[in-house]
Amino acid sequence: MKLTRAGEYAIRCILYLSRQNVADTIRRHDVAGHMDIPMQFLSKIAQQLAKAGLIQITQGAKGGYRLIRSPEEITLLDVIEAVEGELVLNDCLLEHERCSRKGTCAVHQVWAKARGQLRDTLAGVTFAEL
Amino acid sequence: MKLTRAGEYAIRCILYLSRQNVADTIRRHDVAGHMDIPMQFLSKIAQQLAKAGLIQITQGAKGGYRLIRSPEEITLLDVIEAVEGELVLNDCLLEHERCSRKGTCAVHQVWAKARGQLRDTLAGVTFAEL
DNA sequence: CATATTAAAGACCTTTTTAATCCTATATAC
DNA sequence: GTATATAGGATTAAAAAGGTCTTTAATATG
Ligand code: SF4
Ligand code: SF4
Numbered sequence: 001m002k003l004t005r006a007g008e009y010a011i012r013c014i015l016y017l018s019r020q021n022v023a024d025t026i027r028r029h030d031v032a033g034h035m036d037i038p039m040q041f042l043s044k045i046a047q048q049l050a051k052a053g054l055i056q057i058t059q060g061a062k063g064g065y066r067l068i069r070s071p072e073e074i075t076l077l078d079v080i081e082a083v084e085g086e087l088v089l090n091d092c093l094l095e096h097e098r099c100s101r102k103g104t105c106a107v108h109q110v111w112a113k114a115r116g117q118l119r120d121t122l123a124g125v126t127f128a129e130l
Numbered sequence: 131m132k133l134t135r136a137g138e139y140a141i142r143c144i145l146y147l148s149r150q151n152v153a154d155t156i157r158r159h160d161v162a163g164h165m166d167i168p169m170q171f172l173s174k175i176a177q178q179l180a181k182a183g184l185i186q187i188t189q190g191a192k193g194g195y196r197l198i199r200s201p202e203e204i205t206l207l208d209v210i211e212a213v214e215g216e217l218v219l220n221d222c223l224l225e226h227e228r229c230s231r232k233g234t235c236a237v238h239q240v241w242a243k244a245r246g247q248l249r250d251t252l253a254g255v256t257f258a259e260l
Numbered sequence: 261c262a263t264a265t266t267a268a269a270g271a272c273c274t275t276t277t278t279a280a281t282c283c284t285a286t287a288t289a290c
Numbered sequence: 291g292t293a294t295a296t297a298g299g300a301t302t303a304a305a306a307a308g309g310t311c312t313t314t315a316a317t318a319t320g
Contacts, residue, residue: 001131003220003241005279011237028296036230041280043296060288061294076240090133100166106260107141110206111133114251121244130236135308158267171309173267190317191265261320268315276307286297 001089003080009037010045010083011076014054018071018127025056027064045083052082070128077122087122089115131219133210139167140175140213141206144184148201148257155186157194175213182212200258207252217252219245 012035020026028046032039046065049055054074056066067074081087090111092099102108142165150156158176162169176195179185184204186196197204211217220241222229232238 001133001214001217001219003131004277007131008220015237038280040282043298044280047297057296058288059286059294059296062289063287063295065296076237084131087131089131090138107145107206110252110255114248117247117251118244121240121247125240134306168309170311173269174309177268187267188317189265189267189315192318193266193316195267263318263320265318266316269313271311271313273310274308276305278305279303281302282300284297284299287295289294290292 004084006041006045006083007080009035009042010049010079012037013042013045013049013065014067014074014079014127015130017055017065017067018074018130022067022070025058025062025064025066031065048083049079052078054078054082071130072126072128074127075123076125076127077119079127080122087115087119089118134214136171136175136213137210139165139172140179140209142167143172143175143179143195144197144204144209144257145260147185147195147197148204148260152197152200155188155192155194155196161195178213179209182208184208184212202256202258204257205253206255206257207249210252217245217249219248 013031016031016035017026028039028042031037032042037045046055046057049065050057053068056068058064058066077087086094088094090108091097092102092105092108093111093115099105099108143161146161146165147156158169158172161167162172167175176185176187179195180187183198186198188194188196207217216224218224220238221227222232222235222238223241223245229235229238
């Protein structure tokens with residue numbers, strides 16, 4: 001029930017990019033150095049952020065990462081779900097996960113509510129505010 | 131960012147006990163059978179629930195588990211934290227976890243808020259309601 | 261007391277996830 | 291074409307999750 005390192009690093013990465021001149025491409029080396037992220041691990045994370053449409057990656061000299069969307073349009077939830085997948089608090093919340101009790105289970109409703117609340121909270125914070 | 135099986139089983143166990151005659155001692159075998167919990171694994175979980183003061187365990191013939199507190203007094207959060215430990219969403223929320231950014235980190239505040247919200251939600255549901 | 265019943269306790273195990281790192285390939289600026 | 295940078299796949303080590311096995315101990319009942 002906890003954020004992974006990858007999730008934490010992803011947030012730091014976007015946070016760093018948000019604070020620079022947003023139009024610039026920032027070197028991976030700089031992001032990793034300033035935000036205490038292992039460089040190679042950052043590569044993996046950046047690739048997921050790119051796949052999710054949050055950043056653009058440029059290879060080669062002068063390459064690096066650049067935000068595609070503006071900080072106001074990126075929420076914490078976006079970043080977290082980009083690297084951790086859909087946020088659920090209990091497996092039975094996933095559509096394909098079958099629990100025989102699901103239909104009538106009162107606990108299930110609680111998890112659904114809690115999940116909604118958490119996602120709303122995280123979706124309510126943009127990187128412009130951070 | 132998800133409940134473990136142990137947590138899920140713990141909830142099912144308390145749920146089952148809450149639905150029986152609360153004063154009765156229920157056999158581990160029955161709980162496991164009715165709630166689809168691996169028997170030996172339930173032992174481990176029950177021991178944690180006992181340590182947390184939620185159930186009383188009796189060994190020997192006619193032994194089993196019995197609720198100590200009434201269902202109205204047991205919340206989902208109680209049960210979850212009994213087996214998973216204190217609920218936190220990011221490591222930096224733990225007192226002893228050091229992050230050099232913690233002091234000024236805006237993200238930290240969000241996690242603190244989200245965690246509080248989630249705990250409140252789970253603490254707001256008792257087994258009498260379930 | 262003897263015996264049957266029932267759970268504890270600790271060791272052990274397997275699988276999955278996490279958190280990286282290594283290495284080769286590839287893209288770009290100059 | 292060379293130096294600079296990241297991609298992408300394979301690999302790895304450590305930890306956590308999710309159990310199981312075996313031995314021990316407690317209790318009821320005849
Ligand atoms: S018992 Fe309820 S909460 Fe637990 S997995 Fe099934 S549907 Fe979900
Ligand atoms: S950067 Fe902020 S949110 Fe991330 S671990 Fe440090 S204090 Fe917590």
